[in-house]
Amino acid sequence: MYALADCNNFFVSCERVFRPDLEGKPVVVLSGNDGCVVSRSNEAKALGITMGAPLYQIKALVEKDGVVCFSSNFSLYGDLSDRVMSILRQHTSRFEQYSIDECFFNIDHVPAEQQKAYCEKLVKAIRQGVGIPVSMGIASSKTLAKVASKYAKKYPGYHGVCEIRTEEQRIKALTAFEIGDVWGIGRRAKAKLTAAGVTTALQFADRSADFAQNMLHKPGLLTWQELRGQDVIDITELPMKQSITTSRTFATAITEQSLLEEQIANFCAHCARQLRTQKSVAQQLYVYAHTSAFRTDIDQHYLSELVTLPVATANSQELITFALTALRRAYRPGALYKKAGVVLLKIIPEAAVVPDLFDVKDRDKDKRLQRVLDHIDDRHGKRSIIFGSQMTSGKQVYKTEHKSPLYTTDLRDIITIHAK
DNA sequence: TCTGGGGTCCTAGGACCC
DNA sequence: TCTGGGGTCCTAGGACCC
Numbered sequence: 183m184y185a186l187a188d189c190n191n192f193f194v195s196c197e198r199v200f201r202p203d204l205e206g207k208p209v210v211v212l213s214g215n216d217g218c219v220v221s222r223s224n225e226a227k228a229l230g231i232t233m234g235a236p237l238y239q240i241k242a243l244v245e246k247d248g249v250v251c252f253s254s255n256f257s258l259y260g261d262l263s264d265r266v267m268s269i270l271r272q273h274t275s276r277f278e279q280y281s282i283d284e285c286f287f288n289i290d291h292v293p294a295e296q297q298k299a300y301c302e303k304l305v306k307a308i309r310q311g312v313g314i315p316v317s318m319g320i321a322s323s324k325t326l327a328k329v330a331s332k333y334a335k336k337y338p339g340y341h342g343v344c345e346i347r348t349e350e351q352r353i354k355a356l357t358a359f360e361i362g363d364v365w366g367i368g369r370r371a372k373a374k375l376t377a378a379g380v381t382t383a384l385q386f387a388d389r390s391a392d393f394a395q396n397m398l399h400k401p402g403l404l405t406w407q408e409l410r411g412q413d414v415i416d417i418t419e420l421p422m423k424q425s426i427t428t429s430r431t432f433a434t435a436i437t438e439q440s441l442l443e444e445q446i447a448n449f450c451a452h453c454a455r456q457l458r459t460q461k462s463v464a465q466q467l468y469v470y471a472h473t474s475a476f477r478t479d480i481d482q483h484y485l486s487e488l489v490t491l492p493v494a495t496a497n498s499q500e501l502i503t504f505a506l507t508a509l510r511r512a513y514r515p516g517a518l519y520k521k522a523g524v525v526l527l528k529i530i531p532e533a534a535v536v537p538d539l540f541d542v543k544d545r546d547k548d549k550r551l552q553r554v555l556d557h558i559d560d561r562h563g564k565r566s567i568i569f570g571s572q573m574t575s576g577k578q579v580y581k582t583e584h585k586s587p588l589y590t591t592d593l594r595d596i597i598t599i600h601a602k
Numbered sequence: 603t604c605t606g607g608g609g610t611c612c613t614a615g616g617a618c619c620c
Numbered sequence: 621t622c623t624g625g626g627g628t629c630c631t632a633g634g635a636c637c638c
Contacts, residue, residue, distance in 0.1 A: 212606090213605085213606035213607075214606050214607070215604090215605090215606080216604095217604075217605055217606060218605060218606060220606065220607090234605085234606085235605090236604070236605040237604075237605085238603080238604040238605080239604085239605085241604095254606085254607095256607095281609090399612075399613075400611090400612065400613090401611075401612070420610095423608095423609080424609085424610075425608090425609070425610090426608090426609095427607075427608055427609075428607090428608090429606090429607065429608080430606090430607085431605085431606065431607090433604095434603095474605085475605095476604090476605060521606095523607090
């Protein structure tokens with residue numbers, strides 16, 4: 183049996199941990215540049231605020247009903263996520279962190295009749311220890327566990343945990359479950375299934391295997407099996423990221439080449455740091471920048487360059503150099519770049535690097551320098567030391583008007599909070 | 603005026619091989 | 621005029637997830 187733990191309204195709940203006065207009030211967390219709503223409290227949902235709604239479109243509602251807005255604060259969310267996950271990880275031998283706020287874990291070491299009570303205890307422990315409300319679903323497959331967790335979230339009577347154990351429970355749960363809400367069924371699949379007369383999870387599960395296969399191919403067949411209780415999507419303890427991205431939308435479009443270069447250098451450094459954290463190196467680097475797709479009044483332009491590195495690396499300086507060279511090749515003067523990003527690809531373990539016979543770089547020396555730079559950042563805070571290319575102008579290109587303090591991760595903010 | 607960011611997996615089709 | 625068959629590997633793009 184699997185349990186799925188899912189944090190309720192996660193980003194909003196993180197903000198509330200340090201602002202208990204906001205309990206019971208409508209709260210939302212916004213995306214970059216305070217653009218869209220990415221997390222909503224139940225009160226905000228009740229007001230009709232939809233996921234992904236642009237802030238400017240719901241401005242009136244926000245003001246009228248006193249909705250509290252936060253800019254996203256990922257250092258805070260990441261830190262609280264780590265605390266939740268570390269509690270759950272201790273309670274199982276097989277564990278998969280599926281996203282920042284969700285994880286699957288196997289509970290076969292607990293006797294069947296005690297599994298629900300066991301999970302209820304975990305929900306309480308996390309609420310008390312970290313301050314985050316969690317819902318859990320229990321079932322024989324991951325897809326059914328997801329279904330169960332949605333019921334746990336919806337009905338307070340479950341006390342945070344819902345299980346699908348018997349055939350009766352399975353049928354009852356799937357009968358009332360919309361097909362589009364099933365894990366793995368997206369917009370396209372929903373439209374196809376609806377056209378074929380399938381609108382609930384049970385209707386889908388009751389069709390033939392051939393129907394699922396022909397309609398939705400391999401992923402659809404897996405979902406079909408899982409809804410029937412078969413465990414076919416195994417827990418994967420993700421060892422290493424296969425790609426690492428850093429991208430941002432700018433508050434106002436960038437035209438200046440030097441300013442765009444500065445952003446790309448920062449994206450590179452950020453990606454490279456993550457690469458080193460998982461002790462891996464990248465063999466390819468992808469750089470892109472483009473105009474706003476929402477604007478019909480300007481020429482659209484999409485710049486992209488894929489660079490294959492001569493020797494796989496995680497060195498910030500080296501990656502920045504390759505990225506900026508590529509950017510200079512493709513940069514178009516006058517274009518209104520609204521978004522840009524860097525992607526590291528073909529990631530392999532550090533130990534698997536094949537040296538280049540004609541390499542002129544002293545890679546050991548570079549590595550030692552990089553280690554010192556990382557150490558300085560760890561000790562004194564992010565961006566304590568950066569490359570010149572990361573800050574040529576010092577211009578502010580993002581907007582975050584509602585950011586909460588870094589309650590848990592930044593010493594300067596922590597001191598300020600305590601002083602208050 | 604203002605519209606996020608970061609991932610994974612699968613598939614079709616092209617390139618290439620004998 | 622007529623021009624095979626069967627593989628593998630790689631990549632781009634689509635679909636999906638949070």
